[in-house]
Amino acid sequence: xxxxxxxxxxxxxxxxxxxxxxxxxxxxxxxxxxxxxxxxxxxxxxxxxxxxxxxxxxxxxxxxxxxxxxxxxxxxxxxxxxxxxxxxxxxxxxxxxxxxxxxxxxxxxxxxxxxxxxxxxxxxxxxxxxxxxxxxxxxxxxxxxxxxxxxxxxxxxxxxxxxxxxxxxxxxxxxxxxxxxxxxxxxxxxxxxxxxxxxxxxxxxxxxxxxxxxxxxxxxxxxxxxxxxxxxxxxxxxxxxxxxxxxxxxxxxxxxxxxxxxxxxxxxxxxxxxxxxxxxxxxxxxxxxxxxxxxxxxxxxxxxxxxxxxxxxxxxxxxxxxxxxxxxxxxxxxxxxxxxxxxxxxxxxxxxxxxxxxxxxxxxxxxxxxxxxxxxxxxxxxxxxxxxxxxxxxxxxxxxxxxxxxxxxxxxxxxxxxxxxxxxxxxxxxxxxxxxxxxxxxxxxxxxxxxxxxxxxxxxxxxxxxxxxxxxxxxxxxxxxxxxxxxxxxxxxxxxxxxxxxxxxxxxxxxxxxxxxxxxxxxxxxxxxxxxxxxxxxxxxxxxxxxxxxx
Numbered sequence: 001x002x003x004x005x006x007x008x009x010x011x012x013x014x015x016x017x018x019x020x021x022x023x024x025x026x027x028x029x030x031x032x033x034x035x036x037x038x039x040x041x042x043x044x045x046x047x048x049x050x051x052x053x054x055x056x057x058x059x060x061x062x063x064x065x066x067x068x069x070x071x072x073x074x075x076x077x078x079x080x081x082x083x084x085x086x087x088x089x090x091x092x093x094x095x096x097x098x099x100x101x102x103x104x105x106x107x108x109x110x111x112x113x114x115x116x117x118x119x120x121x122x123x124x125x126x127x128x129x130x131x132x133x134x135x136x137x138x139x140x141x142x143x144x145x146x147x148x149x150x151x152x153x154x155x156x157x158x159x160x161x162x163x164x165x166x167x168x169x170x171x172x173x174x175x176x177x178x179x180x181x182x183x184x185x186x187x188x189x190x191x192x193x194x195x196x197x198x199x200x201x202x203x204x205x206x207x208x209x210x211x212x213x214x215x216x217x218x219x220x221x222x223x224x225x226x227x228x229x230x231x232x233x234x235x236x237x238x239x240x241x242x243x244x245x246x247x248x249x250x251x252x253x254x255x256x257x258x259x260x261x262x263x264x265x266x267x268x269x270x271x272x273x274x275x276x277x278x279x280x281x282x283x284x285x286x287x288x289x290x291x292x293x294x295x296x297x298x299x300x301x302x303x304x305x306x307x308x309x310x311x312x313x314x315x316x317x318x319x320x321x322x323x324x325x326x327x328x329x330x331x332x333x334x335x336x337x338x339x340x341x342x343x344x345x346x347x348x349x350x351x352x353x354x355x356x357x358x359x360x361x362x363x364x365x366x367x368x369x370x371x372x373x374x375x376x377x378x379x380x381x382x383x384x385x386x387x388x389x390x391x392x393x394x395x396x397x398x399x400x401x402x403x404x405x406x407x408x409x410x411x412x413x414x415x416x417x418x419x420x421x422x423x424x425x426x427x428x429x430x431x432x433x434x435x436x437x438x439x440x441x442x443x444x445x446x447x448x449x450x451x452x453x454x455x456x457x458x459x460x461x462x463x464x465x466x467x468x469x470x471x472x473x474x475x476x477x478x479x480x481x482x483x484x485x486x487x488x489x490x491x492x493x494x495x496x497x498x499x500x501x502x503x504x505x506x507x508x509x510x511x512x513x514x515x516x517x518x519x520x521x522x523x524x525x526x527x528x529x530x531x532x533x534x535x536x537x538x539x540x541x542x543x544x545x546x547x548x549x550x551x
Contacts, residue, residue, distance in 0.1 A: 044070050047078055050123060054161040055085055059227065061103060062086045076115055081108040100138070103232070107132025107170075111163075124162045133171035133189075137232050137268060166194040175233075175268065188212065194224075201226055202236070214258065216246030222264075233269030240264075241275070248279065253384030256282040256290070271301040282317075286385040286445060286469045289355045291318050310341070317356065320348030320369070336379030343373045343392075350396055357447075359472045360522025367399030367433070373440075385469065390442035399434045406525065407431070410456065417458030417511075419484035421491050432456050445469040452476070458483045460510075463518070472522040477530055481510035 048068045055063045066082025083106040111128040171189040192207040202223040209218050222239015246258040262275020275297055282293035295315040301308050313324040326341035348370060354363035373392030380387060401407045414432040415424040423430070438452035447467040454461040463478030482489070485506065487499035507513040515530040 044068060047123075050161050051080070051083075055083075059085050059103070060230075064102075075112050077110065077112050079108070079110045081106070083109065101136045102134075103136060103138075105132075105134045106130055122162055125164065127165045127167060128163050130166060130168045131170055133168050135171070135173045137173070137175045163197045164195065166197055168192045168194070205239070211243065211246065213250050214246045214248045215250045216243055216258065218243050233267060235268050236266070237268065237271070238263075238265035243277075248282070251384065252381065253285050253386065254283070255285070255288075256280070256293070258282075266300075269302070273297075273299045273301065275299075284356060284385045285383055287355065287357055287359050287472075289359075289361065291352065291356055293317050313341075318349065318352035320345060320352040322346075322348065324375075326375075331379050338379055339375070339377040341375045343371075343375050345369065345371050350399060351402075354522070357469055358467075358522035362402045362523065364402060364520075364523050364525065365396070365399050366402055368397040370395050371440075386445045388442060390440070392441075393439050394437065396434075396436040399436065400431070403523070410434075414457045414459060416489040417482040417484055419458075419488035419511075421489055430457075449476070452478070461516070463516075465518070474518075474520055474522075476518045478516060480512075480514055480516045481508070482512045483510075485511040 047070060048065060051068065052063045052065055055061075062085075064082075064084040064086070065080060068078065068080040071077045071079070083104075084102040085104040086102055109128060109130045111125045113123055113125055117123050117125075168189070169191045171192060173187040173189065174184045175186075176184045187209060189207055189209040192205055192209075195204045197203050202225040205220075205222060205224050207218075207220045209220075210216070211218050218241055220239050220241040222237060224237045224239075225235060228234040240263045241261065243258070243260040246260070248258055249255040256279040258277055258279045260275055260277035262273055264271050264273040266272045277293075277295045277297070279293040281290035283290050293315065295313055297310060297313040299308050299310050307330065308328040310327060311325045315322055315324065322343055322345035324341045324343045326339070328337045328339050331338050347368065349367070350369040351363045351366045353369060354360070354365065371392055371394035373390050376389045377384060378387055378389070401410060411430070411432050412424045415421065415430070434454060434456035436452065436454045439450045441448050445468070447469065449466065450464050452461075452463045452465070454463065460481045461478060462481075463476040465474060465476030465478075467474040485499075485502040487495045487502050488511065490498060502511075505512045505514075516527060517530040519526050
C-alpha cells in the first residue's frame with residue numbers, strides 16, 4: 001500500500017470516529033432532554049402539591065391552582081397562574097356569605113430554584129414574582145365561628161416552600177363594608193416587595209401605589225402581619241409613607257400640588273395615621289389666588305366602614321393658623337365622601353381669608369380675624385366652593401382698608417363722628433382701625449352675614465347683608481350711629497345751620513343715627529344713605545367726600 005493510500009485510510013477512520021462520537025453525543029443529549037422533560041413532568045405534581053399545601057397552611061384556607069409548569073434554564077423555573085385562596089374562618093368553617101369572592105387571587109407567578117432544592121422537604125426560594133394580585137377583606141363579623149386556637153387546627157405544620165422575597169405588581173386590596181349600600185374601600189398598588197416572609201412573624205414591605213383622588217404617588221415601607229386567619233381585619237400593620245406630587249385639581253373646585261409624609265400603625269380594620277402636608281399653591285376656583293397651606297394631622301381610619309376621624313388637624317393658611325376636628329364618612333347610595341368639621345381660628349388674618357374666597361387683589365381689608373365654624377362638604381360632582389356649607393361666628397380686630405383713598409375717607413369720617421371736624425382733613429389726622437363681629441353662613445357660594453357690628457372711633461354700624469363669592473360682590477344694609485351730633489361734625493356757619501336739627505337727628509343715645517347701605521366688589525366699596533328709591537348696584541367706588549350729613 002502506498003503512503004498516499006495509507007494517509008487516506010487514516011483520514012477515513014478519523015472521520016468515521018468523529019461521526020460516531022457526534023452521533024453518540026447527540027443521542028445522549030436527546031435522551032438527556034427527554035429524561036429532563038420526563039423528570040420535570042414527574043416533578044410538576046410534587047411542586048404543585050408543595051405550593052398548594054404551603055399556602056393552605058399559611059392562610060388556613062383551601063387553595064385552588066389552575067396551572068403550574070416547570071422548565072430548565074440556569075436552574076428550574078416554575079411558572080403558574082389562576083391561583084385562588086378561598087375564605088375560611090378557621091380550618092373547617094367556610095365564609096358564610098353567598099358567592100363570596102376568593103380572599104386572594106393571582107393571575108400569574110414565577111420563581112427560580114435548583115433541582116436539589118426542588119427535591120428537598122422544604123424548598124427555599126430567593127424571590128417570587130407575582131402579577132395581578134387581588135386581595136378581598138370581608139366585613140368584620142360576617143364569617144363563620146373560628147375553631148379552637150391550637151397548632152394542629154391552625155395548620156402550623158412545616159411549610160413545603162420557604163420564600164425570602166415576594167415581588168408583586170398590579171395589585172388591588174379591597175376592604176369590603178358591612179353596609180351593602182356603601183362601596184368598598186379599594187387600594188390600587190402599582191408594586192410591592194415583601195421580605196422576611198414567614199408564617200408566624202411580621203413581614204417587611206416596600207410599596208408604591210397611585211392614589212386615585214387626589215391623584216398622586218404614594219411610597220410606603222413598614223411591617224405587616226402576622227396574618228390573622230380567623231379575622232384578617234385584625235392583622236397588624238405599621239409603617240411610614242410619602243405622598244408626593246398630589247394633584248388637587250382632581251378634586252373639583254380646588255387646585256394645588258400637595259406633598260405629605262407620616263407614619264401609621266394599627267390593624268387592617270383600624271389604622272391610626274399621623275402626618276404633615278404642605279401645599280405651596282393651594283387655591284379655590286372662585287378666587288384662583290395661590291396660598292401656602294401647611295397641616296399636621298392625627299387620623300383614625302375605620303376599615304369596616306371606610307370612615308376617617310380627624311382629631312385634630314392643626315393647619316396654617318398663609319399667616320393664619322386654625323384647628324379642625326371632625327370626620328370623613330361615606331354616604332349611602334352616593335359616590336364620594338361627606339366631610340364634617342368643626343373649625344376654630346383664634347389668631348388669623350382677614351386678608352388671608354378674603355384672598356382665598358374672593359378674586360379681589362389686594363383684598364378689601366387687612367387685620368386680625370378669629371372665627372368658629374361648622375363646615376360640611378357633601379359628596380357629589382359640584383365644585384367644592386359651591387357645595388361647601390358653613391355656619392359660625394367671627395370677630396375682626398385692627399382692621400384697615402387696603403386702598404389709601406378709602407382709608408383717608410374712613411379717617412375723615414371717624415374724626416367728624418368723634419366731634420373733631422378740624423382734624424378731618426389734616427395731614428396729621430389719626431389713622432383709625434376698626435373692629436367687627438357677627439354671624440355668617442355659606443351656601444351655594446353665597447355668604448350671608450347677620451348681626452354684623454362694625455365699630456371704629458366715633459362710629460358704630462349695625463348691618464346685615466350678603467357676599468356673592470361669584471362674581472365677588474357684596475351688599476349690606478343697616479344703620480350708622482355717631483358719638484357727635486350733626487352740628488359737632490362741622491365747623492363755622494355750617495355748624496350753626498345744622499345745630500337746630502341736633503335734637504331731631506339724635507336717636508337711641510347717638511348723636512346721629514342714619515340708615516346706610518354698603519355695596520361693592522371685592523376691593524372697592526360704595527357707602528351712602530339708604531334711600532328706598534336708590535337702586536344703584538354694587539361695584540361703585542366710594543366718593544371722595546365723607547358720607548356723613550353736612551348741611
